[in-house]
Every structure is written in structure tokens, then in C-alpha cells.
Amino acid sequence: MAGSRSVVVTGLGATTPIGGTVADTWKAALAGTSGVATMTHDWVTGLELPVTFAAEVAVEPSAVLTVPETRRMDRSAQVAIVAAREAWADAGTPEVEGTRLGVVVGTGLGGLWTLMNSWDTLKERGPRRVLPMTVPMLMPNSSAAYVSIELGAKAGTHTTVSACASGAEAIVAGMEMIRSGRADVVVAGGTEACVHALPIAAFARMQALSTRNDSPETASRPYDATRDGFVLGEGAGIVVLESEEHAKARGARIYARLAGAGMSSDAGDIAAPDAAGQARAMRLALTDADLTAADVVHANAHATSTPAGDIGEAEAINEVMGDVVVSATKSMTGHLLGGAGALETVFTVLAVAERTAPPTINLTDPDPRLPVDVATSPRELPAGQIAALNNSFGFGGHNVSLLIATA
Amino acid sequence: MAYTEQEILTGLAEIVNEETGLPTDSVELEKSFTDDLDIDSLSMMTIVTQAEDKFGVTIPDDEVKNLVTVGDAVRFITGAQA
Numbered sequence: 001m002a003g004s005r006s007v008v009v010t011g012l013g014a015t016t017p018i019g020g021t022v023a024d025t026w027k028a029a030l031a032g033t034s035g036v037a038t039m040t041h042d043w044v045t046g047l048e049l050p051v052t053f054a055a056e057v058a059v060e061p062s063a064v065l066t067v068p069e070t071r072r073m074d075r076s077a078q079v080a081i082v083a084a085r086e087a088w089a090d091a092g093t094p095e096v097e098g099t100r101l102g103v104v105v106g107t108g109l110g111g112l113w114t115l116m117n118s119w120d121t122l123k124e125r126g127p128r129r130v131l132p133m134t135v136p137m138l139m140p141n142s143s144a145a146y147v148s149i150e151l152g153a154k155a156g157t158h159t160t161v162s163a164c165a166s167g168a169e170a171i172v173a174g175m176e177m178i179r180s181g182r183a184d185v186v187v188a189g190g191t192e193a194c195v196h197a198l199p200i201a202a203f204a205r206m207q208a209l210s211t212r213n214d215s216p217e218t219a220s221r222p223y224d225a226t227r228d229g230f231v232l233g234e235g236a237g238i239v240v241l242e243s244e245e246h247a248k249a250r251g252a253r254i255y256a257r258l259a260g261a262g263m264s265s266d267a268g269d270i271a272a273p274d275a276a277g278q279a280r281a282m283r284l285a286l287t288d289a290d291l292t293a294a295d296v297v298h299a300n301a302h303a304t305s306t307p308a309g310d311i312g313e314a315e316a317i318n319e320v321m322g323d324v325v326v327s328a329t330k331s332m333t334g335h336l337l338g339g340a341g342a343l344e345t346v347f348t349v350l351a352v353a354e355r356t357a358p359p360t361i362n363l364t365d366p367d368p369r370l371p372v373d374v375a376t377s378p379r380e381l382p383a384g385q386i387a388a389l390n391n392s393f394g395f396g397g398h399n400v401s402l403l404i405a406t407a
Numbered sequence: 408m409a410y411t412e413q414e415i416l417t418g419l420a421e422i423v424n425e426e427t428g429l430p431t432d433s434v435e436l437e438k439s440f441t442d443d444l445d446i447d448s449l450s451m452m453t454i455v456t457q458a459e460d461k462f463g464v465t466i467p468d469d470e471v472k473n474l475v476t477v478g479d480a481v482r483f484i485t486g487a488q489a
Contacts, residue, residue, distance in 0.1 A: 068428040132452040 005179045007258040008247050008407060009349050011091025011240030013083035013189070016343055017233050017333050020059030021086055025343075026350050028058075028332070029358045030378050034217035035333050036231050043197050050204045053216030054195045055233035055334025072133055073146055074111035075193035075234075079339075080143035081150060083236040084187055088151060091240035092252060094185055098154040102183035103147045104173045105159060105191060105238070106166030108338035108394070110140030112194040143191045147238075155183040161338075163394030164302075166190050167237060168341025168402055172261040174241045184246040189238030190342035200232060206271065208306060220335075221362035222303035222310050222328035223370050230304040233334025237343030255353045259387060259405040260289025266397030273393055275312035278302075281399035282320040282389065289387070289403040293322045296403070297381050298357045298388040299372075300348045303328035304335050311369050313391060318371040321389060325379050326372045327351070328360040341392030341400060348390040348404045355381040409488045410462055415481045422457045426450050436478035444477075464488055 012022045017035025019025030028035075035055045044052050061078035062070050070078060084105075088094075114137040121129050136142060141159040148157035156177065160169040167190020174188030203209045210229040212219035220231040247254055262284025266277040286292065299317050303310045303326075310328075317326065329347050336343055351357050357379040366374070381388075387405040410418070420434035429444060440446045446454070451474075455466050458480070464487040466474075474480045 066428050067425050071426060129456060131456075132449040 005181065006244040007175045007178045007241050008244045009239050009255045009258055010242045010247050010252045011087040012255065012346050012349060013085065013087030013090060013238040014236065014343055014346050015057055015059060015061070015079050015082045016235040017055035018058055020064070022090070022346060029329060029347065030356065032359045032361045032377070033332055034361060035233065036216045036219055038216050047197050049197060049200055051200055051209045051211055052213045053219060053231065055231055056195055057235050072137070074114040074137045074142060076107055076111055076191050077137070077143040077146050079193055079234065079236040080105055080191035080238070081146055083189060083238040084147045084150065087187060087238040087240050094242070094250060094252065096185045098152040100155055100184040101151060101153040102155040102174065102177045102186040103144050103151070103153045103157045104170040104177070104186060104188045105144035105147055106161065106170035106338050106342070107140050107143060107159065107191050108161070108163045108166050109192065109194045109199065111138030111142055112196055112199065114138040116196055116198060147187055151187060153187065162398035163396055164335065164337050164340055165392040165394035165398040165400045166338035166341065167343070168345065168390065168392035168400035169263065169398065171239060171241070171258070171342060171345055171402060172263060172400060175258050175261060178241060178243050184243050186241045187238060188241055189236060190339045191236035192337040192339040193234045194337065195232055195234050203232065210305065218362045220305045220331050222301070222305045222331050222360060223314065223367055223374055224363050225365045225367045227305045227307060227310065229306055230330065231334035233336045234339070235336050235343065236339050237346045239342070239345055239349065254407040256349045257405045257407050259291060259403040261285050261403065262288055262401045264399045266399070268397055271395050273309045273312055274397065275316045277397060277399045278313055278391065278393060279316040279320050281401040282316065282391070285389070285401040285403045289405065291387050291403060291405065293320065295385070295387045296321045296324055296389055297386045298351055299324045299326045300344045300351070300388065300390045301326050301328050302391040302393045304330055311367060314370060314372045317389070324372065324389070325357045325381065326374045327357045328374065329358055331361045331363070341390070344390050344392065345402060345404070348388050348402070351381065352386060352388050352404050352406055355383070355386070357381055412481050412485055415462060415484050416477070418461050419458060419477060419480060422454050422461065426454055434477055436476065436481065438477050439475055440477065458484060462488065
């Protein structure tokens with residue numbers, strides 16, 4: 001969409017397994033850094049978990065937040081607020097009426113640590129020891145609410161919940177708030193912090209997780225013939241979206257344009273992906289953005305490193321977008337679930353702005369069926385007007401495709 | 408071994424600091440939890456249970472509304488020690 005309600009990206013924030021800021025994360029990504037490591041928590045060995053590694057955040061939120069902040073926010077909200085503060089500062093702390101400022105922060109599982117810890121407290125120490133803040137901390141909208149309180153956002157505060165598509169769907173919802181005229185600026189993104197024994201045990205029972213315990217840094221290997229599942233990650237990505245008119249009026253630095261988005265649902269299996277639904281989302285994104293496949297030069301794929309998912313998506317990308325340079329950044333960051341789509345939007349915005357596709361690591365023995373060109377080292381993207389795709393898909397059959405274009 | 412009033416004040420100030428970020432030296436006997444320290448009811452419930460753990464006493468929920476000032480809390484905890 002062009003014109004006065006065209007949506008641009010003016011701020012970026014992230015705290016991830018490979019860096020505590022966007023600058024550190026992007027630098028680490030271009031260097032092909034793995035954020036995956038063996039976990040050292042007592043509960044990993046104590047519970048004899050079948051998977052002993054994860055992609056935990058590089059910088060503990062407690063290192064940058066105050067003690068009262070860490071006590072009042074679930075870990076998922078802590079990483080969200082860290083990323084939101086960075087994004088807001090990066091956008092130049094826009095002067096905007098509270099009633100014209102919106103917030104959308106998605107999450108897959110919400111305040112899982114709070115829920116589990118509170119249940120432990122209740123069982124072990126009784127109901128009077130359950131924190132009064134338990135519900136405000138565990139509710140999935142907690143992160144969005146804390147960001148809105150921090151920034152005084154009064155145009156509406158929303159939470160998208162669509163498993164691993166949550167972060168990308170939040171960005172679509174933010175875009176739609178601006179297009180519809182409900183807001184001039186929206187702080188949008190996704191967060192997750194559920195590196196906890198329960199999701200690890202559950203995902204392992206689904207046979208969704210890599211079990212490469214002897215070599216964690218090579219466990220996340222999208223498109224590789226020997227891939228055996230995803231790696232659980234944590235962290236948050238946040239972008240500041242703004243109407244082009246508002247951004248230009250205040251002389252903001254514009255990274256890229258959020259050209260459009262497509263969403264579809266599979267109405268099929270609760271967990272298995274469906275490449276047909278994914279292709280539909282990608283086509284809808286092209287239509288929404290008024291672009292053609294020829295405009296799209298790069299794709300940040302969902303590619304989680306599961307045997308079933310990666311190739312189906314790659315075939316759909318190839319079918320809809322044709323010849324694009326594909327990056328699977330989960331090879332480095334692991335899978336941030338509800339944070340993934342937002343962090344990967346940050347990567348896609350930077351790829352367009354800096355005309356560099358980030359690398360995909362651990363792709364040593366490509367699946368023979370791989371139909372797309374995957375960047376295994378940073379790849380320069382063409383000059384001129386370009387666009388890039390960011391795909392995110394979630395359990396439940398949620399498919400979200402975003403198109404980012406040069407400003 | 409019973410805690411002295413000064414030890415209880417110091418311990419309460421540490422709890423309030425962790426919960427709210429207020430400097431420990433702002434937690435003085437004559438200060439009102441709500442009017443001076445701006446502590447809301449949810450934070451107050453948390454502070455109460457933290458104080459119970461720290462000083463080994465029980466502060467019944469019905470009693471919390473009577474703890475208007477920091478001094479009220481210090482005196483209640485002092486008296487509640489066995």
C-alpha cells in the first residue's frame with residue numbers, strides 16, 4: 001500500500017541468544033554465530049531431560065532491568081521490555097500523542113515460568129505464599145501491557161497468540177492499526193521465554209526437538225540432510241512501525257517499508273505444516289503489497305530444522321517467489337516460538353536496509369530435495385528497489401508472510 | 408532469638424527496596440506505606456509475605472489494613488515474635 005497510510009519501520013529492538021541488542025545480534029548473525037549451548041541448570045540433569053541444550057538469551061534480562069522490574073514481570077515480559085526500550089530509543093523516542101500510539105506484542109506460551117513457579121509454590125508452601133502478581137504476570141497479554149504502560153500507549157494494546165506465528169502476526173496487526181487510521185505509531189513484535197523443563201519434555205515427546213546433545217551448536221541445521229528437529233530458543237524482537245507521513249513529518253530515519261502481508265490458516269492438522277496454506281499466505285502478501293515475485297530477492301524462511309517442515313516451505317517459496325536468496329536464521333538463534341517472527345522481521349528489515357542476506361549455518365550436507373538457493377555466508381543483495389519475504393508459521397495452522405521493501 | 412525493632416526496620420526496608428526500588432533509607436518509621444511510599448495493595452501483600460518469611464511471624468490478612476505506617480508494621484512484627 002502506498003500513500004499517506006503507507007507503513008514504514010523506524011526502530012528496531014531485540015534481545016536474543018546471539019546478542020543483547022540489535023547491533024550485537026546482527027553482527028553475530030553476519031559472523032555465523034551459534035547461540036545454542038548445553039544448559040547448566042540443575043533441573044536439566046535432575047529431571048533427566050532427553051534434550052540438554054537450548055538457545056538462551058546472551059544477556060540475562062536481570063543484567064539490564066531493576067530488581068523490582070524483574071520481580072513484577074515474567075521472564076517473557078522482561079525480554080519484551082528490554083527489546084521495546086531499545087526499539088523506542090532507536091526510533092528517536094517519537095513525539096506522539098498517547099491516543100495515537102498502539103502496542104501489539106505476540107507470544108506463544110505467555111508467562112510460563114510464572115505459572116510453573118507459582119504452582120510449585122502453591123504445592124510446596126501453600127496458598128498464602130502465591131504472589132499476588134501471579135495472574136498479571138502469567139497472562140499472555142502481560143508483555144504488551146507492560147510495553148504500553150512504559151510508553152503511555154493509549155490507542156489500543158493487543159496480543160496475538162498463534163504459536164510460532166505470533167510475533168509476525170503482531171506486526172501485521174500493528175500495520176493494520178496504522179492503515180485503518182487507529183494509530184500513527186505502533187510498537188509491535190513478539191516475545192518468548194519458556195526454556196523450562198515442561199516445554200522441553202513436551203516438545204521432545206512430539207519428536208520436534210533436535211536431540212544432538214553431544215554437539216549443541218550444530219543442532220539447529222535447517223535444510224541439512226541430517227537435521228533432526230528444532231532447538232528451543234528465547235528472546236524478543238520489537239519494531240517501531242509508523243505511518244510514512246508521520247515518520248517523514250518528524251524527519252525519522254526510515255529503515256524500510258512494511259509493504260504488505262498475507263495470512264492464511266490451514267484448517268487441517270493441529271501441528272503439521274501445510275505448504276499449500278503457506279503458499280497462499282505468500283501470494284496474498286504479494287497482492288497486498290502490490291508487488292510481483294520479480295521484486296522479491298530474499299526470504300527469511302520459517303525453516304525450523306525439522307525433517308517435515310523445511311522442504312515443504314522451501315518448495316512453496318520456490319513456487320511463489322521464484323529465484324530468491326534464502327536465509328534460515330534459526331540455524332543461529334534457535335526457535336524463539338512467539339518471538340521468532342518478530343526477530344526475523346528485524347533480520348529481514350536489516351537485510352533490505354543493508355542489502356545483505358544473513359548466513360545459514362550448519363548446512364554442510366544439503367537435503368537433495370532443496371529447491372532454493374540458501375546463503376551459507378552473508379550474501380549481497382541487488383541495488384535498486386528490492387523486497388524481501390519473512391515467513392512464520394505456527395501450530396494450529398497459522399501462516400503469516402510479511403514483505404519488507406526498500407523505503 | 409527475637410529481632411530488635413531496628414533489625415526489623417532494616418529488614419523491612421530491604422524488602423520494600425526489592426519490591427519497589429525505593430531506596431532503603433526512605434523507609435522510615437513514620438512513613439505511610441500508601442501515602443508516602445506509594446505502595447499499592449498488591450505490593451503490600453507481597454511485602455507482608457516476605458516479612459513473614461524473613462522474621463518467622465504470621466501477619467493475618469485482616470491485620471494488613473491496620474499497618475498504615477512502617478512503624479505500625481515494625482511494632483506488629485515485634486509483638487508477633489514468640
